[in-house]
Amino acid sequence: MARFRRAALALAGTAALLMAAAACGNDDSGSGDPNAKVTLSYAIWDKSQIAAMQQLASAFTKENPNINVDVQLTPWETYWTKLKAAATGGAAPDVFWMNGPNFRLYATNGVLAPLDAFDTNNYPKSLVDLYTVDGKHYGIPKDIDTVGLWYNKSLFDAAGVKYPDDTWTWDTFKAAAAGLTDKAKGQYAIAANLTSAQEYQYNTIYQAGGYVISPDGKTSGYADPGTVQGLKFWTDLIGAGQSPDLKTMTDTAPINLFESGKTAMYYGGSWDAAEFTTNSYTRSKVDAAVLPKGVKRATIIHGLADVIAAKTPHKAQAWKFVQYLGSREAADVVGRAGVIPAFNGSQQAWVRAHPEMHLQSFLDELNYAVPYPVSRDTAAWNELETTYLTPAWNQKEDVSSAATKLASAMNAALAKE
Numbered sequence: 001m002a003r004f005r006r007a008a009l010a011l012a013g014t015a016a017l018l019m020a021a022a023a024c025g026n027d028d029s030g031s032g033d034p035n036a037k038v039t040l041s042y043a044i045w046d047k048s049q050i051a052a053m054q055q056l057a058s059a060f061t062k063e064n065p066n067i068n069v070d071v072q073l074t075p076w077e078t079y080w081t082k083l084k085a086a087a088t089g090g091a092a093p094d095v096f097w098m099n100g101p102n103f104r105l106y107a108t109n110g111v112l113a114p115l116d117a118f119d120t121n122n123y124p125k126s127l128v129d130l131y132t133v134d135g136k137h138y139g140i141p142k143d144i145d146t147v148g149l150w151y152n153k154s155l156f157d158a159a160g161v162k163y164p165d166d167t168w169t170w171d172t173f174k175a176a177a178a179g180l181t182d183k184a185k186g187q188y189a190i191a192a193n194l195t196s197a198q199e200y201q202y203n204t205i206y207q208a209g210g211y212v213i214s215p216d217g218k219t220s221g222y223a224d225p226g227t228v229q230g231l232k233f234w235t236d237l238i239g240a241g242q243s244p245d246l247k248t249m250t251d252t253a254p255i256n257l258f259e260s261g262k263t264a265m266y267y268g269g270s271w272d273a274a275e276f277t278t279n280s281y282t283r284s285k286v287d288a289a290v291l292p293k294g295v296k297r298a299t300i301i302h303g304l305a306d307v308i309a310a311k312t313p314h315k316a317q318a319w320k321f322v323q324y325l326g327s328r329e330a331a332d333v334v335g336r337a338g339v340i341p342a343f344n345g346s347q348q349a350w351v352r353a354h355p356e357m358h359l360q361s362f363l364d365e366l367n368y369a370v371p372y373p374v375s376r377d378t379a380a381w382n383e384l385e386t387t388y389l390t391p392a393w394n395q396k397e398d399v400s401s402a403a404t405k406l407a408s409a410m411n412a413a414l415a416k417e
Contacts, residue, residue, distance in 0.1 A: 097304050161176050183241060188262065301371060
């Protein structure tokens with residue numbers, strides 16, 4: 001469900017195609033009669049949320065009888081391919097879901113309409129910033145997610161290790177990791193994953209004072225000393241035998257290792273609450289805490305936004321609809337669908353839904369959340385991260401060397417944007 005949005009990659013060739021679309025697409029100002037009877041298309045990808053989105057569409061139409069909303073579900077596996085084709089032909093849905101990794105590509109190629117009239121104070125600033133480029137806002141935040149430290153209480157109790165809390169630092173974490181590792185039982189402290197940067201290395205990079213990409217999206221931060229330390233947080237765990245090796249984590253996903261009691265801790269998102277509260281093994285054994293503090297506190301924030309197609313022939317009606325989607329009323333429906341609504345002050349219903357867990361941890365982190373790092377073509381250097389960091393995760397290359405090579409390759413990719 002929500003986990004799909006954290007790893008979205010722009011498809012190869014999308015930038016060129018969208019540039020062509022912006023150059024030769026229909027110049028539709030969308031200045032038709034705002035009182036005309038119209039049907040808006042609303043594209044989403046999550047099957048588990050379709051009932052909630054249809055509920056919102058029906059409630060909106062009840063208040064605005066001249067505007068019908070057609071909720072169009074496209075599975076994640078084909079969502080971006082279909083959207084690219086539609087945008088290239090100048091026929092993107094009137095309103096659709098957008099995520100951070102793909103946002104700038106669509107915004108800077110004239111596919112999205114600016115939405116500067118909405119009140120940004122209703123949403124976390126870091127999430128508003130994620131959907132802002134060149135001073136213009138293009139998305140109204142729909143939901144949010146942060147990353148926390150999930151832990152297995154049974155394994156902590158058996159090892160005599162105190163549960164994590166907001167006093168934990170990297171040093172506390174490392175000491176606990178040693179006590180939670182039992183090679184004879186095939187038990188590790190944590191799985192130091194490489195392929196899910198939102199949950200793993202991006203958090204520790206910013207906690208160490210480093211950065212992934214410069215604020216203007218033009219320069220890599222991987223050669224920064226703080227960034228290197230953020231990467232070493234994970235490779236040191238593998239080197240110490242407190243994490244499985246990369247092959248093991250490739251064969252068995254870290255979340256599955258955690259759910260089978262093979263790891264005591266898991267850096268995971270707020271979206272994992274739905275999984276862990278229904279899994280027969282974890283629902284009585286698992287709880288959550290804020291991430292350990294490094295040089296400073298940080299967690300990666302992400303979340304979806306509702307956007308309007310720049311070439312929609314129904315701009316006035318689409319604007320009405322996205323304003324409704326960004327309302328407190330809509331947020332309450334989103335919260336009941338199992339994700340954290342982005343509207344400030346509406347998140348407690350999500351916390352109260354699972355009182356057996358300390359889900360408040362994920363909201364406490366909002367004060368120091370860092371937007372998911374993106375550029376105009378995030379996909380290009382996301383692939384480079386895996387290529388250049390794999391030798392370091394395999395303990396075959398020094399982290400600093402791998403990170404320096406990655407920075408060089410990433411800068412070359414960014415120069416082409």
